[in-house]
Amino acid sequence: MPIIPVDIAGRPYEVRVGAGLIARLAEEAGARLRKPVVPIITDVNVHKAWGAAVDASLATAGKSAAWHILPAGESTKSWANLVAVVDGLLALEVERGDHIIALGGGVIGDLTGFAASMLKRGCHFIQVPTSLLAQVDSSVGGKTAINTPAGKNLVGAFHQPSLVLADLDALDTLPRRELAAGYAEVVKYGLINDPEFFAWCEANGEAMLSGDRAAREYAVAYSVAAKARIVAQDEFETTGLRALLNLGHTFGHALEAETGFSDRLLHGEAVALGCVLAARFSARRGLMGADEAARVAAHIAAVGLPADVRSLGLNVSGAQLAAHMLHDKKVDAGRLAFLLMRGIGGTFLTKDVTLEEVSAFLTEELEG
């Protein structure tokens, strides 16, 4: 079983990737579960698919779950649910030294992690990511957040989990659309700094999505290790290194805001389209060849992810879409910050993009 260490200074933790981890949850978590009742935050879909396995595992250790079951979907990352989760944890008399468990996709992980960061000024939490996206990205690195009407992830905290259990069995119950959305964050790692991994994705992406276990294990372990290397060097996104993980997200978050953080466009789908737009924008600036940008779009489209912003049918101008970017957390002294590419694997951070330039680009993309 691959075990990837995340070397956060003073607070290292493991990401375990393998089969049967949810069925062995109590054993894997071990002494972290100090009390007979274990607080677990999840959503309705995940509870239906995996709740019984968790209950059975806890029972073998003489424990039971105090379930907090939320609705599924991006709109769950809200103030109202945060309050409900925190109040629920307080009612359970959770102490600082206790661990709460996030069982679900990135929505549950982000919300639970944020609740853990503030409960008693910070209690422990274990990430049990059940979506591909959560296994390859959101469960690792400690970014937690909710959305607000002003934008995506605008209120949150950096709070690292103490353990991550990425069970490959969970991917067997995940719908294909969600698998593909998570795959966008996998491809992202190749686009950031590893052209060979992007080529691996081109060769193996479809097999991985269709259920190839070895390919899934490789993709999850590779992605976690790639993210862990970056986060260990720039936990709080201060040096510009961690910002590389935001490739595709400046465009992507604007598209998510424009579609109302709804099922109309999943986060991973927005990132996929955002990576295509970042590549096309980079090509427009002469940073990469149009053929390379087309290669990125072709792979995204080949796995059924959106690669053309016109396919969303947005009734919005380039300027309106670009305006969302002023809320981006990378904005510094009012200047936009973008991840652009000098070719596949050549992502870099730049602050020389103006709102006018990106508006003009988006107008061209929307009008075709």
Ligand SMILES: NC(=O)c1ccc[n+]([C@@H]2O[C@H](COP(=O)([O-])OP(=O)(O)OC[C@H]3O[C@@H](n4cnc5c(N)ncnc54)[C@H](O)[C@@H]3O)[C@@H](O)[C@H]2O)c1
């Ligand atoms: N913190 C970070 O570093 C980070 C990184 C990337 C994304 N994110 C956030 O993650 C969120 C997206 O995460 P997501 O794509 O996992 O979405 P999600 O949590 O909404 O899960 C996707 C859907 O799949 C269902 N599901 C999850 N696991 C399942 C399983 N094993 N079987 C059946 N159904 C299952 C869920 O109920 C949901 O309907 C976004 O809010 C995004 O902003 C955070």
Ligand SMILES: O=C(O)C(=O)C[C@@H](O)[C@H](O)[C@H](O)COP(=O)(O)O
């Ligand atoms: O971990 C990071 O750093 C990332 O940027 C990973 C992203 O995939 C993720 O969507 C993250 O939540 C976006 O961060 P934000 O700071 O732009 O909200």
Ligand SMILES: [Zn+2]
């Ligand atoms: Zn993301």
